[in-house]
Amino acid sequence: MVQDQNLRVLLARRPTGAPTPEDFSIVSDAVSAPAPGDVLVQNLFLSLDPYMRGRMNDAKSYVPPIQIGEVMGGGAVGRVIRSESPDFAQGDIVEGLLGWQQFAVAKAKLLRKIDPTLAPVSTALGVLGMPGLTAYFGLLDLGKPVPTDTVVVSAASGAVGSLVGQIAKRLGCRTVGVVGSADKAQYITDELGYDAAINYRTAGNLRKEIRAAAPDGVNVYFDNVGGPVTDAVFENLAQRARIVICGQISQYNSTEQELGPRNLSRILVTRSRIEGFIVFDYADRYPQGLKDLSGWLANGEIKYKEDIVKGLENAPAAFIGLLEGKNFGKLLVQIAD
Ligand SMILES: NC(=O)c1ccc[n+]([C@@H]2O[C@H](COP(=O)([O-])OP(=O)(O)OC[C@H]3O[C@@H](n4cnc5c(N)ncnc54)[C@H](OP(=O)(O)O)[C@@H]3O)[C@@H](O)[C@H]2O)c1
Structure with a gap:
């Protein structure tokens, strides 16, 4: 002992x-x-x-x-x-x-x-555990990215978001990360290969900044945060966008109930799909996810x-x-x- x-x-x-x-x-x-x-x-x-x-x-x-x-x-x-x-x-x-x-x-x-x-x-x-599997199944199964897609990720420097961006990038997508500091913005572009980073804390007009980073619209939105970041992404959805509701961290400390989903007319006019996601539902496929993530980590395709x-x-x-x-x-x- x-x-x-x-x-x-x-x-x-x-x-x-x-x-x-x-x-x-x-x-x-x-x-x-x-x-x-x-x-x-x-x-x-x-x-x-x-x-x-x-x-x-x-x-x-x-x-x-x-x-x-x-x-x-x-x-x-x-x-x-x-x-x-x-x-x-x-x-x-x-x-x-x-x-x-x-x-x-x-x-x-x-x-x-x-x-x-x-x-x-x-x-x-992390990368070879629950957050890595969340990024893997959430993006691939629900986001269904194709190489011509623009993928926007919130909390993009974190355990889940850092991997979502890298997996989307290795598929050939344009990747845009939303983060909360200049250091995090620099890290996701310089180290992780995100094409663009937006600091939501200093952004003047978040809707316009997302439009500039995703000029053809957002095909996949991997949502880790909810709230105003998500509102701004909804204003920039492409037709038939896929929105993965992975987390809503901006609301975890809220004492008041959110009024309700906002901007739903953007879902209507873009014929988009919003889907909630819990990683545990994929337990029987974890071995496949871990095999891929370990392989990408071993050959340097993903960092953590x-x-x-x-x-x-x-x-x-x-x-x-x-x-x-x-x-x-x-x-x-x-x-x-
Ligand atoms: N559905 C599932 O099965 C599943 C599984 C794992 C994780 N998740 C969810 O995925 C999300 C990310 O988890 P993680 O483990 O990867 O955490 P993480 O991104 O490593 O850390 C959380 C980050 O969230 C951001 N954040 C905190 N408060 C915020 C706010 N008010 N508005 C916007 N961003 C805020 C911060 O980054 P910034 O400085 O960039 O704002 C913080 O560093 C969480 O929402 C979590 O609940 C879901």
Whole structure:
């Protein structure tokens, strides 16, 4: 045993609007022992993801809410410390919903074994994990891009958006990214190969800037944010555009219900299609997605960027920052070496 105490981050109360540090509590408990069929995992990297904000509310969604006093849920990569399952041995690297804690007891059948020789193990939470698969299936299955298309992506420098742009680019599409800072704009064009970047925070007239970057109209809009960015893209749709509703992060901290979908006359006149998307629906096709993403990563066709915060106790502040656009790349917390 490495240590017998387990630092854990719990949901202390439900946030109203933007989360604050008081919504979380940090406790130290004894490390639990695994039962037959379970493994004890020491978490190495914790993934911080926008969907976690929804799980802090007492609201029905595609996953149940976290209860007050429960450990914050989330994906993590860790090392097996003790195994009570024939499928895992001590020292194996695994990925699963292990939570905001240093140690987790998990059902072996719910864990994915990670090959640490293929790529850094943290990529199992990003490019070779849930965000990568979201970009892959959301763009290819719902966006259905063809080489002559212009693809616009919001939150374009992030874990999902950075990959959507690169996958669209390797298909030959024109790619336009909407981001929240000059650094992010430079990164997506210079490093990721986006054809154009728009900073929505400094744009004078977002509708006009999108028109200038997508003069033939937007054929595919991969929407990660909703709100005013999406309104401006809707004003620039091409005929038969495909709109993938992947995320609406601009509204996750809202205390008021949005009035309703806006600009729907633009959908009508352009005969466009809007479709919601949840990556879990593609679970049976994950092996195909991971095979393609690993191949593209190995031959340098796609790049990724990580924003790594050290120490589990810093997870709440990092998560609060994610919802303000402070992260630059896939946000991870390094819990152990
Ligand atoms: N449907 C699914 O199955 C699925 C799966 C994974 C993720 N998602 C969604 O995909 C989106 C991106 O997730 P990610 O993990 O890749 O996160 P991310 O892009 O790495 O980080 C979130 C980014 O969102 C942007 N943002 C934050 N507040 C915003 C606001 N008020 N208006 C506009 N942009 C804002 C910020 O970038 P800027 O500085 O550029 O604004 C921030 O860096 C999220 O909406 C998430 O919920 C959906």
